[in-house]
Amino acid sequence: MQTPTRSASHYRNASGNNAAALRPSSTHNQRSVSESLTSHKDSSKPIAPNNNNAYPYTTSNSNLHPLPRAGSRTASRAASRVLSRGSFGFPAPSGSNGIASSTPQRRTSLSRSTSRSSSRLSLSSVGTSSVSSSRIPSNTIYSDSPLSLSTLENNSQRRSSRIRVTVRPCPLSSEQNGRNMPIPWNIDCTSSQIEHPDLGFFQYDHVFATLDDNQCVFDVVASPVIEQCLDGYNGTIFAYGMTGSGKTYSMRGVVRNSVSLLFDKFGRTSPRESTAGDMMDQDNSWINENVFNDDTIVAASGSKKKINYMTCSILEIYNEKLNDLLAEDNKNVRFPNILSDLRIVDDSKFGISVRGLREVRVTSTDQLLALIDQGESLRCTDSTDYNYRSSRSHFIIMLKLFMEDGEGTEVVSSLNFCDLAGSERATSHTDRRKEGGYINKSLLALGTVITKLSENVGNSANVHVPYRDSKLTRILQPSLSGGSMVSILCTIQLGLNVVGETTNTLRFGLRAKNVVLSVRQNTADNDVGKLLQENENLKLEIAELRSLLEMSNGNTTDGVGINNKTDLCVDRDDVYYELVAENNILNEQVEHLKRLQLEDNIIRLQHCNEELGNLNNLLGGLDLDPGTRKKGEEILRRMERELRENNNRFNEIESYVGHLESRIRVSEIELARYRQLQQPDQLDSSTTVLNTVATLNSSALKRADQAKDELLEELHEEIAELKQSMRRKDAMIRALQKAGVVDGP
Numbered sequence: 005m006q007t008p009t010r011s012a013s014h015y016r017n018a019s020g021n022n023a024a025a026l027r028p029s030s031t032h033n034q035r036s037v038s039e040s041l042t043s044h045k046d047s048s049k050p051i052a053p054n055n056n057n058a059y060p061y062t063t064s065n066s067n068l069h070p071l072p073r074a075g076s077r078t079a080s081r082a083a084s085r086v087l088s089r090g091s092f093g094f095p096a097p098s099g100s101n102g103i104a105s106s107t108p109q110r111r112t113s114l115s116r117s118t119s120r121s122s123s124r125l126s127l128s129s130v131g132t133s134s135v136s137s138s139r140i141p142s143n144t145i146y147s148d149s150p151l152s153l154s155t156l157e158n159n160s161q162r163r164s165s166r167i168r169v170t171v172r173p174c175p176l177s178s179e180q181n182g183r184n185m186p187i188p189w190n191i192d193c194t195s196s197q198i199e200h201p202d203l204g205f206f207q208y209d210h211v212f213a214t215l216d217d218n219q220c221v222f223d224v225v226a227s228p229v230i231e232q233c234l235d236g237y238n239g240t241i242f243a244y245g246m247t248g249s250g251k252t253y254s255m256r257g258v259v260r261n262s263v264s265l266l267f268d269k270f271g272r273t274s275p276r277e278s279t280a281g282d283m284m285d286q287d288n289s290w291i292n293e294n295v296f297n298d299d300t301i302v303a304a305s306g307s308k309k310k311i312n313y314m315t316c317s318i319l320e321i322y323n324e325k326l327n328d329l330l331a332e333d334n335k336n337v338r339f340p341n342i343l344s345d346l347r348i349v350d351d352s353k354f355g356i357s358v359r360g361l362r363e364v365r366v367t368s369t370d371q372l373l374a375l376i377d378q379g380e381s382l383r384c385t386d387s388t389d390y391n392y393r394s395s396r397s398h399f400i401i402m403l404k405l406f407m408e409d410g411e412g413t414e415v416v417s418s419l420n421f422c423d424l425a426g427s428e429r430a431t432s433h434t435d436r437r438k439e440g441g442y443i444n445k446s447l448l449a450l451g452t453v454i455t456k457l458s459e460n461v462g463n464s465a466n467v468h469v470p471y472r473d474s475k476l477t478r479i480l481q482p483s484l485s486g487g488s489m490v491s492i493l494c495t496i497q498l499g500l501n502v503v504g505e506t507t508n509t510l511r512f513g514l515r516a517k518n519v520v521l522s523v524r525q526n527t528a529d530n531d532v533g534k535l536l537q538e539n540e541n542l543k544l545e546i547a548e549l550r551s552l553l554e555m556s557n558g559n560t561t562d563g564v565g566i567n568n569k570t571d572l573c574v575d576r577d578d579v580y581y582e583l584v585a586e587n588n589i590l591n592e593q594v595e596h597l598k599r600l601q602l603e604d605n606i607i608r609l610q611h612c613n614e615e616l617g618n619l620n621n622l623l624g625g626l627d628l629d630p631g632t633r634k635k636g637e638e639i640l641r642r643m644e645r646e647l648r649e650n651n652n653r654f655n656e657i658e659s660y661v662g663h664l665e666s667r668i669r670v671s672e673i674e675l676a677r678y679r680q681l682q683q684p685d686q687l688d689s690s691t692t693v694l695n696t697v698a699t700l701n702s703s704a705l706k707r708a709d710q711a712k713d714e715l716l717e718e719l720h721e722e723i724a725e726l727k728q729s730m731r732r733k734d735a736m737i738r739a740l741q742k743a744g745v746v747d748g749p
């Protein structure tokens with residue numbers, strides 16, 4: 005069996021210098037993609053699709069220019085200029101609002117003023133499903149500076165922020181250049197648009213030129229997020245795109261520049277102007293002098309907080325298993341089978357946490373970079389049809405910044421970098437196919453989560469967000485549900501042969517761009533502000549309850565007359581609607597669980613049956629050679645493992661159902677409380693609504709209960725079935741042992 009490799013430092017020069025591989029060597033090929041994009045003379049005309057290089061943007065050989073050094077600022081500026089000249093000039097269609105939808109847009113005017121209606125529901129009490137992004141003031145304006153995170157609503161604790169989406173096209177390889185591969189995309193960096201003659205325009209927060217270097221990518225993608233982190237917000241930056249499109253290349257640059265910024269900014273040494281070029285020495289190793297003495301990183305003047313120290317954890321998700329790449333056991337281990345399979349658990353402070361994940365305290369650039377190198381060297385990679393060194397796992401670096409504000413209280417912000425594994429079409433190799441299956445499944449789950457979140461924006465009905473569908477979405481859950489400023493870098497390939505994959509990435513980016521998060525600012529655990537805030541909330545709750553009580557007695561505290569009753573009823577409606585919505589979500593979760601469970605188990609049982617069939621065949625021919633005997637043993641072991649996994653999964657689901665049950669119970673108590681409050685008010689016509697809602701609510705609860713019971717029943721049946729198949733398997737093992745095919749116990 006071919007095992008993916010985990011080798012060190014294969015991307016050592018991530019800051020533009022290893023672009024040499026892609027740089028055309030002969031004069032004939034000395035054209036960048038961006039330059040070639042400009043060769044289309046009359047680009048304002050509508051374009052008819054055609055075969056045989058008939059796309060307007062081709063790598064023709066006319067107009068040859070010497071290629072600027074990949075990664076140089078001159079190159080990126082030149083590329084931006086050249087690309088902008090090659091852009092189209094369609095007038096903006098009337099009625100366009102500049103907000104990306106999940107379908108590509110025709111060119112729009114670049115004005116971004118848009119209003120959104122506010123949402124009625126707030127489900128902040130629903131842990132796994134809540135998207136705190138749902139309340140958006142109707143008069144909000146989307147700001148659109150590419151270098152700052154969009155902020156819709158701002159106060160010291162919370163900030164509404166869109167997910168920022170940027171796109172980086174990968175330069176054509178020298179081989180693609182050599183073949184004059186047609187490029188069906190037009191990239192307009194000035195208006196941040198990408199256009200396809202048949203598919204239309206795609207608009208983002210920023211689109212990079214093919215020759216923009218990693219420093220430039222860092223400036224746009226990561227630097228604003230880090231600024232926010234230093235202000236007490238959490239930050240998450242991830243790269244998404246098909247295999248071979250430059251995710252790892254870009255994220256390595258982003259991570260290294262981020263580390264440099266964090267330490268430069270807060271270090272004792274004076275900050276220096278750093279560029280991607282000067283960060284690597286001749287040997288491509290990291291140059292660093294910033295070591296912090298006394299474990300203390302001192303804030304530069306003008307900054308509100310100083311970092312006392314940071315911690316770093318690095319993990320990968322490989323075939324839906326979480327591996328700790330800094331685990332002490334893994335030191336110098338070159339093969340994946342020793343890495344542990346960690347579990348994700350709910351965490352009141354950080355949303356989720358990974359049980360047993362090692363957190364290393366870091367106080368210097370060198371130390372942090374060494375850890376990142378260690379993580380990268382252990383990450384699963386292998387060659388695929390598109391990338392000779394493809395990442396086969398999602399790679400996540402988690403930093404926690406332990407900071408101190410002016411009053412000496414500690415604030416912790418987290419900063420996550422995710423280099424996702426790339427989506428890909430089915431490959432010929434079995435192991436790669438299996439990995440690809442896991443990768444695609446988790447990326448699909450991420451896509452669904454993003455779609456649901458974008459549907460939630462400004463919607464009156466909150467949508468259930470299936471974070472639990474994959475480890476990746478579960479890990480990203482705290483970030484995507486309002487815990488973090490999020491910046492997504494979509495990397496794309498421009499070749500004609502991968503238009504489908506590129507379009508998928510671009511569509512994913514558009515959907516993500518629609519997501520608005522209400523991001524919480526971290527405050528100190530013992531922060532007086534936090535206590536005051538809690539007090540405020542309690543006061544509001546008491547006031548609400550008091551007015552409800554007084555309403556039910558026909559009085560009002562402030563002498564406001566009967567006309568205001570309707571308002572108070574509306575408040576009460578809100579509470580009921582929230583409870584109804586919460587129960588609907590619980591219902592959905594149960595339904596979803598049921599679906600997952602059924603689909604999964606049908607596949608698993610089919611698999612078990614197939615394996616049993618294999619065993620039967622083996623039993624059929626007892627005169628076995630050693631090869632077949634070995635195969636028999638392998639099948640038996642696999643079956644045992646699978647059945648064990650099944651059992652574990654059942655247990656997991658049972659405990660989750662238990663969790664749902666307790667949530668439903670809490671919900672019932674809440675409902676009872678509100679029903680009680682409602683009693684004396686029965687005759688008031690305005691309470692008819694409440695009664696209807698209460699009825700709806702209790703029937704939702706009944707349905708949730710019923711669905712849960714059915715699920716439990718099904719689970720018991722399936723466990724019984726599995727036990728039976730285990731007994732059959734045991735009988736077969738005994739028969740095989742008797743026949744001498746496998747060794748006895």
Ligand SMILES: Nc1ncnc2c1ncn2[C@@H]1O[C@H](COP(=O)(O)OP(=O)(O)OP(=O)(O)O)[C@@H](O)[C@H]1O
Nearest residue numbers: 023174247248249250251252253391394395425426
């Ligand atoms: N912007 C770029 N400039 C120069 N070279 C690049 C650029 N982007 C990618 N490359 C090169 O392209 C190749 C593939 O890139 P990379 O491994 O980063 O892709 P990936 O998206 O991470 O792929 P996978 O999902 O398979 O891991 C690498 O050799 C990398 O150096």
